[in-house]
Amino acid sequence: MRKTLLRMTLRQLQVFRAVFETRSYSRAAEEMALTQPAVSLQIRQLEELVGQPLFEYVGKKLYVTDAAEALMRASSDIFQRLASLDMQLSDLQGSLQGQLNLAVESSAKYFVPHLFAAFRDQHPDVSLQLVVTNRAQVIKRLSDNRDDLVIMSLVPQDMALEFLPFLNNPIVAVAPPHHPLCNAAKLALKDLESYTLLVREAGSGTRKACEEYFQQKRAHFAQTMEVASLDAQKECVVADLGIALIPRHAVSLELATGLLRELPVEELPLYRSWCAVHAKGKRLSPVAQAFLSFIREERAQISALSHRFSGALPLTTTGS
Structure with a gap:
């Protein structure tokens, strides 16, 4: 092991982690209750011990180096x-x-x-x-x-x-209470296809589960609207911008108060x-x-x- 690494202090690693996570010397200084020059000094001393740069600016944006990624993993341990x-x-x-x-x-x-x-x-x-x-x-x-x-x-x-x-994670179809589908006693997944489907952003687990299930059931939704958060997705359903497939845990209050209705789709809930x-x-x-x-x-x-x-x-x- 390099002897210089043994001279690193826990305080230096704390400051480094703050800069790494915020990608900002000034925000790290606020978080650590230090001045920005003090943060810069700690990082400079740490870079001397590591023997490589940890951060670099491209334009006005701070980027982490491969050495910083390695140090972050080690400091986490x-x-x-x-x-x-x-x-x-x-x-x-x-x-x-x-x-x-x-x-x-x-x-x-x-x-x-x-x-x-x-x-x-x-x-x-x-x-x-x-x-x-x-x-x-x-x-x-x-x-x-x-x-x-x-x-x-x-x-x-x-x-x-x-x-x-x-714990089961049941995913259900929901609509506002005045939606025409709420009048049905029984629905098939394909009955939903002619309506706008509100979907989460790429990277959402619920969206991935639903897309895989639609492919399995050969269901196709021609009209979709992407919404970047679960709370926004629920509000869009309340506003009658479309229907959505949402984990029941996430809409329990809306279902209990009648703000939303769970649609009686035979192929649902989708359990994960x-x-x-x-x-x-x-x-x-x-x-x-x-x-x-x-x-x-x-x-x-x-x-x-x-x-x-x-x-x-x-x-x-x-x-x-």
Whole structure:
């Protein structure tokens, strides 16, 4: 090993990670409560130790070098090991402490906080860092080893991954309540083809699942409108700009209140499983291990939790 690498400090790596993630010296300085010259000095000293440039400007845009990519991966391992050590020391004291770093597909953001809340009932000293993004970015984060675990469906088959399916992800067709299709007692998927279909952006897991299913069922939608987020997709359906196939978890409130209606399509719901995923061979922190054990062993509790996202109105009782 180069002796110069042993002179790197954790503070230098923290500053480097801030610049790497923000792609900006000024924003990194704000994040680290430093001046911009102090950030520049730390990066310059780190580059001298590494022996290669870490960042370079092209025009006014900051780009990372191959050396920076390698250093980012190594620093992630270092900080994860330190976090794991902290958790293990807490465990030796008789309590599980630390932070669970989760990245989730956007349509999982509706139930994952409730899932974590149930987990924290058992481990009150654990905190959560939650990143919500689309499937394409979740896969990139998996490749970069950015998180303890990711929650996704349609787990990639071309990556060395371990995954634990733990909850059904039913995808349903929805429309505003005054839509003509809502009058039907029974529909086929092909009955939807003459209407505008609102689809998510490329990289969305729901879009990929639906496109594969349409191909399997030989369904073709000539009129589509792309919407760049799940929340915007729901609002477009409410505004009667089209119909959409959306995970039921994501529209439970709209279905329960009558703002949207689930269409009675015989070939739906399209079922996929939510999975907890990590790279094969990854050294999991004690908190991540405990979270996996929780979702493996508390199936009944998770199933009961999922009923809150079924789209049914909660039962109410009245006094006599």
